[in-house]
Amino acid sequence: MDPVTALRRIAFLLERSQAATYRVKAFRTAAGVVDAMGPREAAERVAAGTLERLSGIGPRTAQVIREARAGEVPGYLERLEEEASAEPAPEGGRELLSRLRGDCHLHSDWSDGGSPIEEMGLTAAELGHEWAVLTDHSPRLTVASGLSPERLREQLAVVERLNEEWAPFRLLTGIECDILPDGSLDQEPELLERLDVVVVSVHSKLRMDPAPMTRRLEAAVRHPQANVLGHCTGRLLSGRGRPESRFDADRVFAACAEAGTAVEINCRPERLDPPRRLLRQAVEAGTLFAIDTDAHAPGQLDWQINGCARAEECGVPAERVVTTWPVERLLEWAV
Numbered sequence: 001m002d003p004v005t006a007l008r009r010i011a012f013l014l015e016r017s018q019a020a021t022y023r024v025k026a027f028r029t030a031a032g033v034v035d036a037m038g039p040r041e042a043a044e045r046v047a048a049g050t051l052e053r054l055s056g057i058g059p060r061t062a063q064v065i066r067e068a069r070a071g072e073v074p075g076y077l078e079r080l081e082e083e084a085s086a087e088p089a090p091e092g093g094r095e096l097l098s099r100l101r102g103d104c105h106l107h108s109d110w111s112d113g114g115s116p117i118e119e120m121g122l123t124a125a126e127l128g129h130e131w132a133v134l135t136d137h138s139p140r141l142t143v144a145s146g147l148s149p150e151r152l153r154e155q156l157a158v159v160e161r162l163n164e165e166w167a168p169f170r171l172l173t174g175i176e177c178d179i180l181p182d183g184s185l186d187q188e189p190e191l192l193e194r195l196d197v198v199v200v201s202v203h204s205k206l207r208m209d210p211a212p213m214t215r216r217l218e219a220a221v222r223h224p225q226a227n228v229l230g231h232c233t234g235r236l237l238s239g240r241g242r243p244e245s246r247f248d249a250d251r252v253f254a255a256c257a258e259a260g261t262a263v264e265i266n267c268r269p270e271r272l273d274p275p276r277r278l279l280r281q282a283v284e285a286g287t288l289f290a291i292d293t294d295a296h297a298p299g300q301l302d303w304q305i306n307g308c309a310r311a312e313e314c315g316v317p318a319e320r321v322v323t324t325w326p327v328e329r330l331l332e333w334a335v
Contacts, residue, residue, distance in 0.1 A: 003042060003068040006077050007031035007061065012123070013080040015299025018269075021114050024297065028115070030061035043069060093309030096291075096316075099324045100304055102131040104228050105176065105199050105264065105292035110155055111136035112144035113296045117158060117171070123298035125169040131327040132301075133174040133197040134159060138186040140178045141203055147175070149188050156194065170327055172196035176230060178203050181212075183219025185226070192225040197334050199264065199292075201230030202245065210246040217252045221261040227334045228290045228322075229256060231266040231273040238270040249278050253285035260333065262288035262322050267307035268300070279314040288333075289316055291323045 011027040033056040034042055045051045046069045051062040060076065067074040107113035108120050117134060124132040136155070137146040147155065152175065159173050174197040178186035185192065185200060192198055200220045208216065221229050232252070233244035256263055263282045266273040271294065274282065282289070291307040293300055304323075311321065318324055322333065 001068040001071070001073055003065040004031045004035045006064055006068040006074050007034065010064065010074075010077050010080060012299040012302075013077075013084055015114070015297035016084065016302055017080075017299075024114065024299075026058060026061060027064075028119070029056045030058075030065070033057055034065060090305055090309035092312045093305050093307075096308040096312055096318055096321070096324075097305050099318055100129075100291060100308070100321075101326060102129050102133070102172075102323050102330070103293055103295070103301065103304065104133045104174070104197055104262075104290040104323060105135050105230060105266075106132055106295040106301065107136055107176070108134060110151065111141075111146060115298055117155075118162065119298050120295070120301070121162060121166060121169070121171045123301055124171075125166065127301055129169065129301075131170045131172055131330070133172040133199075135174040135176040135197070135199050138175055138177045140180070140186045144203075146178075146186075149191055152187070152191055172327070172331075174198060176201055177226075179216060179220040181205055181208070181216060183216045185220065185223055189225070195225070196331060197227050198225045199228040199230045200226045200261075202234055206234045206242070206245045208245070210248065213245055213247040214251055217247055218255045221252065221256045222259045226259070226261050228262045228264050228292070230264045230292075231268075231271050231294065232263060233273050233275065233278065235273055235275070236270050237272060244275070249281050250285070253282045253287050256282070256288075257286040260288065262290040265289055265291045265307040265311055265316070267291065267293045267303040267305075269303070269306065272306065272310065276310065276314055279310060279316070283315050283317075287320070289321045289323075291321055 007027045008031045011024050014024045051057050064074040108117040137144040139146045139148050173195045176199045179202045235244040236242035293303045295301045
């Protein structure tokens with residue numbers, strides 16, 4: 001087994017299980033070190049027992065490299081694969097999963113993600129995506145290193161360069177834009193017009209009274225540049241948890257249907273937003289949907305089955321799921 005492949009796969013599986021960031025980083029860093037030195041030097045260092053003298057390679061990552069160089073499946077990788085296969089899989093969702101072409105919501109280390117844009121895009125392509133949308137946070141979310149207009153412009157240039165190298169896979173430009181208390185969006189209008197896809201989400205004042213929260217969401221989803229309403233209730237199911245934001249779902253979903261704004265089916269295990277009762281209301285309202293991972297690391301791009309299972313259970317028609325669409329149709333809708 002190629003050591004770089006083994007190290008990256010371990011990092012992927014750790015991210016998928018939401019392991020501590022420092023553990024993931026150790027394996028991704030080691031993969032970068034091995035990739036930079038090349039197979040000849042790696043073989044020489046394995047033979048001489050000097051791998052651990054290199055910055056970025058520790059005892060555990062060195063053992064993975066040695067086992068891979070010996071033609072074995074590293075024991076640590078094998079154990080993680082066994083743990084992953086033993087996890088209870090969601091019931092259903094496989095047919096819809098097979099129809100997905102992309103993901104409208106993912107983050108890089110430009111905001112609060114843990115990996116570079118390159119790693120996120122390459123992993124999305126490896127998983128079989130035809131396209132994915134980079135949606136780092138907007139400026140007001142300083143705790144998540146939200147992108148100022150200047151940084152977002154820099155990112156657009158980076159994505160343009162990467163797409164020249166990655167064809168036919170395409171990384172689309174986007175943002176997860178904060179919905180401000182008055183329903184306006186947290187980014188310069190000119191920049192929002194330049195982006196391929198805009199996800200709009202509430203991250204502040206989540207316990208606003210239902211009436212103003214309803215008006216806030218209605219205004220946001222009707223914004224001409226809004227394409228996807230992200231994790232609409234803001235709930236968190238794990239840790240200390242967080243209750244759902246309260247709003248008139250009939251009114252908000254009717255506004256989404258009228259404006260053509262998709263309701264996100266957020267696949268993060270701690271979100272699974274919207275809840276099933278609201279997902280069924282959105283189906284009845286006639287909205288579009290986006291089955292998104294909200295991934296903050298490459299290994300989390302594999303979470304779409306969570307949303308697909310819930311979508312099938314709640315009767316979401318596949319033809320109304322924008323993440324099943326080819327990129328040309330997606331971009332035509334998102335204009």
